[in-house]
Amino acid sequence: MEVEAINSLSKNVIGCGIKVHRSLGPGFAERMYSKALGHELEKQGIAFTREKSIRIKYEGLILGEHRLDFLVEDEIIIEVKAMYEINRFHLAQTLAYLKSADKKLGLILNFSRAQSEIKRVAYHL
Helix, strand or coil: CCHHHHHHHHHHHHHHHHHHHHHHCCCCCHHHHHHHHHHHHHHCCCCEEEEEEEEEEECCEEEEEEEEEEEECCCEEEEEECCCCCCHHHHHHHHHHHHHHCCCEEEEEECCCCCCEEEEEECCC
16 A cells, blocks of 8 residues: 555554544543444444454564554554553554564554544654
8 A cells, every 4th residue: 555545544553543533531441442443433434343463473473463553554553542642652552563563554543532632653664
C-alpha cells in the first residue's frame, strides 16, 4: 500500500477512535474500548483482524509470539491503551511490533484521558 493510502486509512482509523472516545469517555478497561473500536471499524467498512499473532524472532530462532490488539487492512497496527499516558516504553514496544510484523505504521490509542491521546509510530514509512 502506498504512503498516501496508509495515511488516509490512518485518518479513518483515528476518526473511529475519536468517535469511541467521545461516546464512552475515560474510565473503562481496555477491553471495553477495544470492543467499541472493533464495532466502529466494522461500521465504517474497515477490515481488521483482532488479536493477530506475530512471531518474534532472533537470528532465525522463534522466541515466542505476541498478539496485536488490531491489524487494520493488513497495514496498520493498533495498540489500545487505557492508562494515564503513553510513554517511551509504549512507543518502543509499538516500534518493535512494526519491525517484527514488517509493517510501516502503528497507532497507539489511549482512551483514559479527558481528550483522546493518539500517537503515530512509523517504521520505514
